Amino acid sequence: MPALPFPLPEIPATVPTEAYLILSGILFALGCTGVILRKSALTIFMSIELMLNAVNLSFVAFARQLGQFDGQIFVFFVMAVAAAEVAVGLAIIIDIFRSRCTADIDDVSWLKG
Amino acid sequence: MELLVFLGVAALSVASALMMIAQRNAMYSALFLVLNFFCLAVFYVLMGAYFLAVVQVAVYAGAIMVLMLFVIMLLNVAQPEPSDRRLGVFRPFGVIAAFILLAELVAVGARYGAPPEAQATGATTAAVTATPLARPTIPPAATPIADHVGAADVGHTQQLAAVLFSRYLFPFEVTSVLLLVAILGATILARKRPEYEDVAGVSVRIK
Numbered sequence: 001m002p003a004l005p006f007p008l009p010e011i012p013a014t015v016p017t018e019a020y021l022i023l024s025g026i027l028f029a030l031g032c033t034g035v036i037l038r039k040s041a042l043t044i045f046m047s048i049e050l051m052l053n054a055v056n057l058s059f060v061a062f063a064r065q066l067g068q069f070d071g072q073i074f075v076f077f078v079m080a081v082a083a084a085e086v087a088v089g090l091a092i093i094i095d096i097f098r099s100r101c102t103a104d105i106d107d108v109s110w111l112k113g
Numbered sequence: 114m115e116l117l118v119f120l121g122v123a124a125l126s127v128a129s130a131l132m133m134i135a136q137r138n139a140m141y142s143a144l145f146l147v148l149n150f151f152c153l154a155v156f157y158v159l160m161g162a163y164f165l166a167v168v169q170v171a172v173y174a175g176a177i178m179v180l181m182l183f184v185i186m187l188l189n190v191a192q193p194e195p196s197d198r199r200l201g202v203f204r205p206f207g208v209i210a211a212f213i214l215l216a217e218l219v220a221v222g223a224r225y226g227a228p229p230e231a232q233a234t235g236a237t238t239a240a241v242t243a244t245p246l247a248r249p250t251i252p253p254a255a256t257p258i259a260d261h262v263g264a265a266d267v268g269h270t271q272q273l274a275a276v277l278f279s280r281y282l283f284p285f286e287v288t289s290v291l292l293l294v295a296i297l298g299a300t301i302l303a304r305k306r307p308e309y310e311d312v313a314g315v316s317v318r319i320k
Binding site (some may be wrong): 014015017018021023024025026028030032036038040045046047050053058060061063069070075076077079080081082084087088091092095103 | 181
Protein backbone atom coordinates (compact mmCIF):
# COMPACT_ATOMS: atom_id res chain seq x y z
CA MET A 1 0.00 0.00 0.00
CA PRO A 2 1.65 3.27 -1.06
CA ALA A 3 2.19 5.89 1.56
CA LEU A 4 -0.33 8.68 1.56
CA PRO A 5 1.00 12.10 0.65
CA PHE A 6 -0.51 13.45 3.85
CA PRO A 7 -0.84 11.93 7.30
CA LEU A 8 -4.27 10.61 8.07
CA PRO A 9 -6.05 12.62 10.74
CA GLU A 10 -6.26 10.87 14.03
CA ILE A 11 -9.74 9.45 14.49
CA PRO A 12 -10.97 10.06 18.02
CA ALA A 13 -12.46 7.17 19.94
CA THR A 14 -15.62 9.07 20.81
CA VAL A 15 -17.34 11.98 19.18
CA PRO A 16 -15.80 15.17 20.51
CA THR A 17 -17.96 17.70 22.25
CA GLU A 18 -17.18 20.30 19.62
CA ALA A 19 -18.89 18.18 16.98
CA TYR A 20 -22.08 18.14 19.03
CA LEU A 21 -21.83 21.87 19.62
CA ILE A 22 -21.41 22.57 15.92
CA LEU A 23 -24.33 20.32 15.04
CA SER A 24 -26.41 22.02 17.72
CA GLY A 25 -25.50 25.40 16.26
CA ILE A 26 -26.50 24.29 12.78
CA LEU A 27 -29.86 23.00 13.99
CA PHE A 28 -30.47 26.16 16.01
CA ALA A 29 -29.70 28.35 13.02
CA LEU A 30 -32.03 26.28 10.85
CA GLY A 31 -34.81 26.70 13.40
CA CYS A 32 -34.14 30.43 13.51
CA THR A 33 -34.33 30.56 9.72
CA GLY A 34 -37.68 28.83 9.87
CA VAL A 35 -39.00 31.35 12.39
CA ILE A 36 -37.83 34.23 10.21
CA LEU A 37 -38.94 32.96 6.82
CA ARG A 38 -42.11 30.96 7.29
CA LYS A 39 -45.49 32.53 7.75
CA SER A 40 -47.62 29.65 8.89
CA ALA A 41 -47.96 29.83 12.66
CA LEU A 42 -47.75 26.06 12.93
CA THR A 43 -44.47 25.87 11.02
CA ILE A 44 -43.05 28.64 13.16
CA PHE A 45 -44.03 26.61 16.20
CA MET A 46 -42.23 23.58 14.84
CA SER A 47 -39.14 25.69 14.17
CA ILE A 48 -39.19 26.83 17.78
CA GLU A 49 -39.31 23.18 18.82
CA LEU A 50 -36.30 22.56 16.61
CA MET A 51 -34.38 25.34 18.35
CA LEU A 52 -35.29 23.97 21.77
CA ASN A 53 -34.04 20.55 20.71
CA ALA A 54 -30.78 22.01 19.46
CA VAL A 55 -30.23 23.60 22.86
CA ASN A 56 -31.08 20.29 24.53
CA LEU A 57 -28.42 18.60 22.43
CA SER A 58 -25.73 21.00 23.59
CA PHE A 59 -26.94 20.60 27.19
CA VAL A 60 -26.44 16.86 27.00
CA ALA A 61 -23.08 17.28 25.27
CA PHE A 62 -21.85 19.56 28.04
CA ALA A 63 -23.22 17.19 30.67
CA ARG A 64 -21.14 14.41 29.14
CA GLN A 65 -18.09 16.64 28.86
CA LEU A 66 -18.27 17.74 32.49
CA GLY A 67 -19.37 14.38 33.83
CA GLN A 68 -22.36 15.86 35.65
CA PHE A 69 -26.05 15.17 35.55
CA ASP A 70 -27.15 18.78 35.81
CA GLY A 71 -27.27 19.29 32.07
CA GLN A 72 -29.50 16.29 31.57
CA ILE A 73 -31.83 17.51 34.30
CA PHE A 74 -32.04 20.85 32.55
CA VAL A 75 -33.11 18.97 29.45
CA PHE A 76 -35.98 17.53 31.50
CA PHE A 77 -37.12 20.98 32.48
CA VAL A 78 -36.77 22.26 28.93
CA MET A 79 -38.97 19.39 27.76
CA ALA A 80 -41.59 20.18 30.38
CA VAL A 81 -41.61 23.86 29.45
CA ALA A 82 -41.79 22.93 25.76
CA ALA A 83 -44.80 20.72 26.41
CA ALA A 84 -46.55 23.51 28.30
CA GLU A 85 -45.64 25.99 25.58
CA VAL A 86 -46.99 23.75 22.84
CA ALA A 87 -50.26 23.17 24.68
CA VAL A 88 -50.93 26.84 25.32
CA GLY A 89 -49.60 27.99 21.95
CA LEU A 90 -51.69 25.55 19.98
CA ALA A 91 -54.72 26.60 21.98
CA ILE A 92 -54.02 30.21 21.05
CA ILE A 93 -53.62 29.23 17.38
CA ILE A 94 -56.93 27.38 17.48
CA ASP A 95 -58.58 30.38 19.08
CA ILE A 96 -57.21 32.74 16.43
CA PHE A 97 -58.29 30.32 13.74
CA ARG A 98 -61.80 30.29 15.12
CA SER A 99 -62.12 34.04 15.13
CA ARG A 100 -60.14 34.85 11.97
CA CYS A 101 -60.21 31.59 10.00
CA THR A 102 -56.50 31.79 9.35
CA ALA A 103 -53.27 30.35 10.69
CA ASP A 104 -51.19 32.87 8.78
CA ILE A 105 -49.32 35.25 11.03
CA ASP A 106 -49.40 38.00 8.43
CA ASP A 107 -53.16 38.12 8.74
CA VAL A 108 -52.98 38.53 12.50
CA SER A 109 -51.46 41.95 12.90
CA TRP A 110 -53.88 43.80 15.12
CA LEU A 111 -51.02 44.97 17.31
CA LYS A 112 -49.13 46.52 14.41
CA GLY A 113 -48.66 50.18 15.26
CA MET B 114 -17.85 3.33 14.69
CA GLU B 115 -19.39 5.83 17.02
CA LEU B 116 -18.06 8.60 14.82
CA LEU B 117 -19.60 6.98 11.74
CA VAL B 118 -22.98 6.73 13.40
CA PHE B 119 -22.66 10.31 14.54
CA LEU B 120 -21.79 11.59 11.08
CA GLY B 121 -24.57 9.67 9.39
CA VAL B 122 -27.25 10.68 11.85
CA ALA B 123 -25.97 14.25 11.93
CA ALA B 124 -26.36 14.48 8.17
CA LEU B 125 -29.82 12.99 8.46
CA SER B 126 -30.83 15.43 11.19
CA VAL B 127 -29.60 18.48 9.29
CA ALA B 128 -31.31 17.23 6.13
CA SER B 129 -34.59 16.65 7.95
CA ALA B 130 -34.40 20.09 9.57
CA LEU B 131 -33.81 21.65 6.16
CA MET B 132 -36.73 19.75 4.69
CA MET B 133 -38.87 20.79 7.61
CA ILE B 134 -38.40 24.51 6.99
CA ALA B 135 -38.53 24.05 3.21
CA GLN B 136 -41.82 22.16 3.03
CA ARG B 137 -44.91 24.11 2.06
CA ASN B 138 -47.18 21.47 3.52
CA ALA B 139 -47.38 21.73 7.29
CA MET B 140 -48.10 18.02 7.58
CA TYR B 141 -44.85 17.06 5.85
CA SER B 142 -42.94 19.56 7.98
CA ALA B 143 -44.30 17.89 11.09
CA LEU B 144 -43.27 14.46 9.87
CA PHE B 145 -39.74 15.66 9.05
CA LEU B 146 -39.58 17.19 12.52
CA VAL B 147 -40.46 13.78 13.98
CA LEU B 148 -37.56 12.31 12.00
CA ASN B 149 -35.32 15.02 13.45
CA PHE B 150 -36.45 14.13 16.98
CA PHE B 151 -35.55 10.51 16.39
CA CYS B 152 -32.08 11.60 15.23
CA LEU B 153 -31.66 13.54 18.46
CA ALA B 154 -32.66 10.45 20.41
CA VAL B 155 -29.84 8.60 18.66
CA PHE B 156 -27.42 11.32 19.77
CA TYR B 157 -28.61 10.97 23.36
CA VAL B 158 -27.94 7.24 23.18
CA LEU B 159 -24.46 7.93 21.81
CA MET B 160 -23.76 10.25 24.72
CA GLY B 161 -24.96 7.78 27.30
CA ALA B 162 -28.19 9.62 28.17
CA TYR B 163 -30.38 6.60 27.64
CA PHE B 164 -33.31 7.73 29.70
CA LEU B 165 -33.37 11.07 27.93
CA ALA B 166 -33.46 9.24 24.62
CA VAL B 167 -36.55 7.35 25.71
CA VAL B 168 -38.14 10.53 27.00
CA GLN B 169 -37.28 12.28 23.75
CA VAL B 170 -39.12 9.67 21.72
CA ALA B 171 -42.04 9.34 24.10
CA VAL B 172 -42.63 13.00 24.92
CA TYR B 173 -41.46 14.86 21.84
CA ALA B 174 -42.05 12.44 19.01
CA GLY B 175 -44.98 10.87 20.79
CA ALA B 176 -46.96 13.45 22.69
CA ILE B 177 -45.99 16.87 21.39
CA MET B 178 -45.92 15.99 17.73
CA VAL B 179 -49.17 14.07 17.95
CA LEU B 180 -50.74 17.17 19.47
CA MET B 181 -49.30 19.27 16.68
CA LEU B 182 -50.48 16.90 13.93
CA PHE B 183 -53.89 16.86 15.53
CA VAL B 184 -54.08 20.65 15.41
CA ILE B 185 -52.84 20.69 11.80
CA MET B 186 -55.63 18.34 10.82
CA LEU B 187 -58.15 20.19 12.96
CA LEU B 188 -57.35 23.53 11.35
CA ASN B 189 -57.41 21.99 7.89
CA VAL B 190 -54.35 23.90 6.83
CA ALA B 191 -52.74 20.77 5.48
CA GLN B 192 -53.18 21.93 1.93
CA PRO B 193 -50.10 23.70 0.63
CA GLU B 194 -50.03 27.31 1.59
CA PRO B 195 -49.58 29.82 -1.21
CA SER B 196 -46.16 31.18 -1.92
CA ASP B 197 -44.57 32.96 0.99
CA ARG B 198 -45.13 36.63 0.50
CA ARG B 199 -43.86 37.33 3.97
CA LEU B 200 -41.12 39.92 4.39
CA GLY B 201 -41.17 40.63 0.66
CA VAL B 202 -38.02 42.40 -0.39
CA PHE B 203 -36.43 41.90 3.02
CA ARG B 204 -36.46 38.15 2.64
CA PRO B 205 -32.77 37.81 1.67
CA PHE B 206 -31.84 39.77 4.78
CA GLY B 207 -33.52 37.13 6.89
CA VAL B 208 -31.42 34.45 5.22
CA ILE B 209 -28.29 36.53 5.71
CA ALA B 210 -29.09 37.07 9.38
CA ALA B 211 -29.62 33.33 9.82
CA PHE B 212 -26.28 32.62 8.15
CA ILE B 213 -24.52 35.09 10.43
CA LEU B 214 -26.06 33.34 13.41
CA LEU B 215 -24.98 29.98 11.98
CA ALA B 216 -21.41 31.20 11.51
CA GLU B 217 -21.25 32.55 15.06
CA LEU B 218 -22.63 29.40 16.64
CA VAL B 219 -20.35 27.13 14.65
CA ALA B 220 -17.34 29.31 15.45
CA VAL B 221 -18.13 29.21 19.15
CA GLY B 222 -18.67 25.46 19.05
CA ALA B 223 -15.47 24.82 17.14
CA ARG B 224 -13.48 26.98 19.54
CA TYR B 225 -14.67 25.00 22.53
CA GLY B 226 -11.60 22.80 22.66
CA ALA B 227 -9.16 25.60 21.94
CA PRO B 228 -6.08 26.04 24.17
CA PRO B 229 -7.49 28.66 26.59
CA GLU B 230 -10.46 26.46 27.32
CA ALA B 231 -8.37 23.31 27.25
CA GLN B 232 -6.89 24.13 30.62
CA ALA B 233 -10.28 24.45 32.22
CA THR B 234 -11.62 21.27 30.69
CA GLY B 235 -8.41 19.44 31.52
CA ALA B 236 -8.82 20.45 35.14
CA THR B 237 -12.39 19.17 35.05
CA THR B 238 -11.41 15.81 33.63
CA ALA B 239 -8.71 15.56 36.25
CA ALA B 240 -11.36 16.16 38.88
CA VAL B 241 -13.51 13.49 37.25
CA THR B 242 -10.78 10.90 37.41
CA ALA B 243 -9.82 11.91 40.93
CA THR B 244 -13.26 11.22 42.36
CA PRO B 245 -14.34 7.69 43.19
CA LEU B 246 -16.65 6.09 40.69
CA ALA B 247 -20.34 5.27 40.64
CA ARG B 248 -21.70 6.02 44.01
CA PRO B 249 -25.37 5.25 44.42
CA THR B 250 -25.78 7.96 47.03
CA ILE B 251 -26.83 11.46 46.13
CA PRO B 252 -23.94 13.40 44.73
CA PRO B 253 -23.63 16.88 46.19
CA ALA B 254 -23.46 19.93 43.99
CA ALA B 255 -20.74 20.00 41.37
CA THR B 256 -19.57 16.51 42.16
CA PRO B 257 -18.84 14.68 38.96
CA ILE B 258 -20.47 11.34 38.44
CA ALA B 259 -18.74 8.29 37.16
CA ASP B 260 -17.13 8.40 33.78
CA HIS B 261 -20.06 7.15 31.78
CA VAL B 262 -18.81 7.69 28.27
CA GLY B 263 -19.30 4.40 26.51
CA ALA B 264 -19.55 2.47 29.74
CA ALA B 265 -22.44 0.20 30.56
CA ASP B 266 -24.35 2.25 33.07
CA VAL B 267 -26.85 0.13 34.87
CA GLY B 268 -27.44 2.75 37.53
CA HIS B 269 -27.63 5.67 35.16
CA THR B 270 -31.34 6.29 35.40
CA GLN B 271 -31.14 5.63 39.09
CA GLN B 272 -28.47 8.28 39.54
CA LEU B 273 -30.44 10.72 37.42
CA ALA B 274 -33.48 10.18 39.61
CA ALA B 275 -31.38 10.62 42.73
CA VAL B 276 -30.22 14.03 41.57
CA LEU B 277 -33.63 15.03 40.22
CA PHE B 278 -35.50 14.21 43.39
CA SER B 279 -32.97 15.67 45.81
CA ARG B 280 -31.13 18.72 44.58
CA TYR B 281 -33.72 19.62 41.95
CA LEU B 282 -36.79 18.68 43.93
CA PHE B 283 -38.16 22.20 44.16
CA PRO B 284 -37.83 22.98 40.42
CA PHE B 285 -39.43 19.61 39.78
CA GLU B 286 -42.44 20.55 41.87
CA VAL B 287 -42.61 23.97 40.24
CA THR B 288 -42.69 22.17 36.89
CA SER B 289 -45.77 20.28 37.99
CA VAL B 290 -47.48 23.56 38.82
CA LEU B 291 -46.43 24.90 35.43
CA LEU B 292 -47.94 21.92 33.66
CA LEU B 293 -51.16 22.31 35.63
CA VAL B 294 -51.41 25.96 34.67
CA ALA B 295 -50.71 25.03 31.06
CA ILE B 296 -53.50 22.48 31.09
CA LEU B 297 -55.92 25.00 32.53
CA GLY B 298 -54.86 27.69 30.10
CA ALA B 299 -55.09 25.43 27.08
CA THR B 300 -58.52 24.21 28.11
CA ILE B 301 -59.86 27.68 28.68
CA LEU B 302 -58.34 29.08 25.49
CA ALA B 303 -59.38 26.26 23.19
CA ARG B 304 -62.90 25.58 24.34
CA LYS B 305 -65.86 26.88 22.43
CA ARG B 306 -66.80 30.33 23.56
CA PRO B 307 -70.44 30.54 24.53
CA GLU B 308 -72.36 33.74 24.73
CA TYR B 309 -71.17 35.36 27.88
CA GLU B 310 -73.52 37.14 30.19
CA ASP B 311 -72.07 40.19 31.82
CA VAL B 312 -73.12 41.65 35.13
CA ALA B 313 -76.04 43.58 33.73
CA GLY B 314 -77.46 40.47 32.15
CA VAL B 315 -76.67 41.69 28.65
CA SER B 316 -75.44 38.96 26.39
CA VAL B 317 -72.15 39.93 24.80
CA ARG B 318 -70.00 37.99 22.44
CA ILE B 319 -66.43 37.96 23.61
CA LYS B 320 -63.98 37.58 20.83
